[in-house]
Amino acid sequence: MHAALSLTGLRKSFGTSRAVDGIDLVVPPGAFLGLVGQNGAGKTTTLSMAVGLLRPDAGRSLVFGHDVWAAPDEAKALIGVLPDGLAMPERLTGREVLTYQGLLRGMPRSMVDQRADELLGVLELDRAEKTLVIEYSTGMRKKIGLATALLHAPRLLVLDEPFEAVDPVSAATIKTILRGFVAGGGSIVLSSHVMALVEQLCDHVAVIDRGKVAAAGSLAHVQDGRSLEERFVELVEGESAAAKELTWLSR
Numbered sequence: 001m002h003a004a005l006s007l008t009g010l011r012k013s014f015g016t017s018r019a020v021d022g023i024d025l026v027v028p029p030g031a032f033l034g035l036v037g038q039n040g041a042g043k044t045t046t047l048s049m050a051v052g053l054l055r056p057d058a059g060r061s062l063v064f065g066h067d068v069w070a071a072p073d074e075a076k077a078l079i080g081v082l083p084d085g086l087a088m089p090e091r092l093t094g095r096e097v098l099t100y101q102g103l104l105r106g107m108p109r110s111m112v113d114q115r116a117d118e119l120l121g122v123l124e125l126d127r128a129e130k131t132l133v134i135e136y137s138t139g140m141r142k143k144i145g146l147a148t149a150l151l152h153a154p155r156l157l158v159l160d161e162p163f164e165a166v167d168p169v170s171a172a173t174i175k176t177i178l179r180g181f182v183a184g185g186g187s188i189v190l191s192s193h194v195m196a197l198v199e200q201l202c203d204h205v206a207v208i209d210r211g212k213v214a215a216a217g218s219l220a221h222v223q224d225g226r227s228l229e230e231r232f233v234e235l236v237e238g239e240s241a242a243a244k245e246l247t248w249l250s251r
C-alpha cells in the first residue's frame with residue numbers, strides 16, 4: 001500500500017539561505033501527523049513543496065504514489081490544501097469561493113451547492129453568504145480555506161496552521177471534522193506551534209529543525225516518555241533561548 005505522503009530528499013534554498021535541507025518523511029495511510037518546529041524551521045516551505053505549490057531544488061513528493069510534479073492531476077485530485085497566508089479571490093463571498101473552487105475541480109453544480117451549504121453551516125460561516133472575503137477576519141479566512149480544502153472530499157489533507165486565529169468554539173468544530181475525516185479513512189498532515197493540540201489530535205509527529213527532520217514517528221515514539229513540549233525543546237535545543245530574560249523589564 002502506498003504512503004499517503006512520501007517526501008524524499010526535499011531541498012529548497014532562497015538565495016544563499018537553505019530553508020529545507022534534505023527532508024525525508026513518510027506519512028502512512030490513515031495517519032494524523034503533526035508537523036512542529038520553531039519559527040523559520042522550514043515547515044511552510046516543506047508543506048508548499050509537498051503539495052506542488054513550490055518547486056523544490058531537489059527531491060520528490062509522492063501522494064499515494066503519484067508524483068506531485070510529474071503527475072499533478074492525479075496527485076492534486078487526492079489532496080485538500082490549506083496553505084499558509086492563503087491567497088483568496090478577495091472580491092467573492094465565501095459561498096462564491098466554494099462554488100468557484102468546486103466547478104474548477106470539475107464537480108457537478110448540484111454537489112458543489114449541497115456541500116457548500118453543509119460546510120458553511122457546520123463551520124458557522126453564516127456571514128459568508130453575503131460578506132466578501134476581503135472583509136473576513138483572520139479566523140474566518142482560515143475556516144473558508146478549510147472548507148475549500150474539504151469540498152472535493154480528498155484522501156489527504158495538508159493544513160498549514162489550521163487553528164491559528166480560530167476561536168475556541170470553531171476550533172472544537174474543526175477538531176471534530178478532522179477526527180471524523182481520519183476515522184473515515186482519510187490522512188492528515190498539519191503544522192502547528194501548539195504542542196498540546198498536536199498531542200490531543202495527532203497519532204504521528206515530525207519535528208523539523210533548521211530544515212531537517214530532527215525526529216519523526218508515532219507520537220509515543222517521539223515523546224519518549226515525556227510531554228511533547230519537553231521533548232521538542234530538547235530536540236531543537238531551545239531551552240537556553242527560552243530561559244533568556246529582558247532584565248530591564250524588572251523593577
Ligand SMILES: Nc1ncnc2c1ncn2[C@@H]1O[C@H](COP(=O)(O)OP(=O)(O)OP(=O)(O)O)[C@@H](O)[C@H]1O
Nearest residue numbers: 014017018019037038039040041042043044045046
Ligand atoms: N519566499 C521566500 N523568500 C525568502 N526566504 C524565504 C521565503 N520563504 C521562506 N523563507 C525562509 O525560509 C526559512 C523557512 O521558512 P518557513 O516559512 O518554511 O518556516 P516555518 O517553519 O513555516 O516558520 P513559522 O513557524 O514561523 O511559520 C526561513 O528562514 C524563511 O525566512
